[in-house]
Amino acid sequence: MLKASTNVSKGLLVLLAIGISAFAAHAQNFHNAPASVKQLKNPYEGQPPAAPKRLFHLKCARCHGENGEGSGNIPSLTSEKIKSVTPGELFWYITKGDINNGMPSWATLPKRQRWQIVNYVKSLAASPGEGEKSKAEAPQVAANLNLPPPAPPFTDFRYEKPGKTRKITVKDIPPPLATPSSGNVPKVVPRPANARPQVPPGFKVELYASGLQEPRLIRKAPNGDIFLAESMAGEIKIFRGITSAGKAEQTAVFASDLKRPFGSSMA
DSSP states (O other), X not given: OHHHHHHHHHHHHHHHHHHHHHHHHHHHSGGGOOGGGGGOOOTTTTOOSHHHHHHHHHHTHHHHOTTSOOBTTBOOXXXXXXXXXXXXXXXXXXXXXXXXXXXXXXXXXXXXXXXHHHHHHHHXXXXXXXXXXXXXXXXXXXXXXXXXXXXXXXXXXXXXXXXXOOOOOGGGSOOTXXXXXXXXXXXXXXXXXXXXXXOOTTOOOOOXXXXXXXXXXXXXXXXXXXXXXXXXXXXXXXXXXXXXXXXXXXXXXXXXXXXXXXXXXXX
């Protein structure tokens, strides 16, 4: 009887080990990519980066940054994780997409262009210098406030005032393709000292809440409560009331264990 129990125990251990190995192998797949795509070869590997860079700028840079540096809750494409991903897995993910994770499907792009984007993403992961340089230079944007004012009718935060409006007509806008296309990727920079929105006399602006992990969508309830999607924390927070110091009177978690609410990511 003892011998039989020992054999059963050994069998269970073997099955458990197999199950753990299978789970580990599955977990290592990039966004659950099938194992078969790992072996796909990039037919455009080693191609000069000019054409792929233009494609990346047009299709990917808006979310992932011009140099793959990421922004907000979108991680960098120069991370160790991307380095370990095979070209076939990247091609599969770009083709399939993941709407729940904010990644659209690019299956409508010709295969050649999808492979070129893969080629460029892998080059970013291999040489992250430009992305890191972009991050290092970003604070200089806020620090250098001694810039000339924008040409009318355009403006920036330095000259905005309550009640002031500006009329921008078609004549003020450059014609199509008159200037090179520009990525509109957000970059977080330190707030300059004393830089606050200007408000009418008798009003002031205070920081209502801070220390949040990638805050995204905000909605206000009819009773005045504020609901905030905190993407990296995987939570929806609720803020109620306001103190004399401009802070929330009550803060609570409305929903938790969410998968990046109102977020997106390739990595």
